[in-house]
Amino acid sequence: MMQLFYASTSAYVRKVMVCAQVLGLADAIAWLDSAAHPVERDERIAAFNPLAKVPALRTHHGLCLYDSRVICEYLNTLSQGTLFPATGDARWQSLTRQALGDGLIDAALLARYEFSARPEEKQWQNWADAQLKKVTAALAEIERQVSQFSQQPDDIGLIAIGCALGYLDFRFATLNWRDSYPLTAAWFARFDAHPAMAATRPHV
Known part of the structure; x- marks a missing residue:
C-alpha cells in the first residue's frame, strides 16, 4: 500500500486527494497525519521528503515522491488516467x-x-x-x-x-x-x- 503524509487543511494535499478519488486510488493509500508547519519542522514527514513538507508519498516500491505536482502525475500514470493530457x-x-x-x-x-x-x-x-x-x-x-x-x-x-x-x-x-x-x-x-x-x- 502507498503511504502519504497529509494535512487536511493543505490545498496541495487536497489536489492529491481529489486525484486519488477521481482515479479510484484513495483506498490504495494509507493517509498518515502530520503536523506540517513552515517553522516547526515535523521530522516524520522528513522521512519521505527532506523539505518536511506535505504532501509526501512513499510508493508501493518504496520510492519517495514530492511535491503535489509529481505525486498527482504519478497517480495518473499508475492508474492510466487522463488527468494529464499526453501531448x-x-x-x-x-x-x-x-x-x-x-x-x-x-x-x-x-x-x-x-x-x-x-x-x-x-x-x-x-x-x-x-x-x-x-x-x-x-x-x-x-x-x-x-x-x-x-x-x-x-x-x-x-x-x-x-x-x-x-x-x-x-x-x-x-x-x-x-x-x-x-x-x-x-x-x-x-x-x-x-x-x-x-x-x-x-x-x-
Whole structure:
C-alpha cells in the first residue's frame, strides 16, 4: 500500500486527494497525519521528503515522491488516467493552468504565514498586500478563461484551480472573491459539488 503524509487543511494535499478519488486510488493509500508547519519542522514527514513538507508519498516500491505536482502525475500514470493530457497544446494548457492554481495557493499561503507564523514585530503588511495582489491577478485570469472549463475534475489544471479557490474560501473568506468574479463563482459552485471535491474540503 502507498503511504502519504497529509494535512487536511493543505490545498496541495487536497489536489492529491481529489486525484486519488477521481482515479479510484484513495483506498490504495494509507493517509498518515502530520503536523506540517513552515517553522516547526515535523521530522516524520522528513522521512519521505527532506523539505518536511506535505504532501509526501512513499510508493508501493518504496520510492519517495514530492511535491503535489509529481505525486498527482504519478497517480495518473499508475492508474492510466487522463488527468494529464499526453501531448500537444492541450498538455501545455493543462500544465499552465496547474501552475496558475498552484501560484494562487502559493501567494495566499505566503500572505497567511505573514500573520500566522511571524511574530507581530516582524510582520510586513506590504509583503502580504503584494501576495494578495497576485491572488487577485490569478482570479482575473481564471475569470477570463473559465468559460472554457469543464465542470468535472477531469484535468489536473482545473483540479489545481478548484483547490485554490477552496483554499480562499477556507482561509480568506473576507476577500468575498465571488463578488468580483461571478463567472468563476458560478463555475466553482458546480465544480466543487463533484463528489471528489466535496469529500476533500479542508477542515480544521
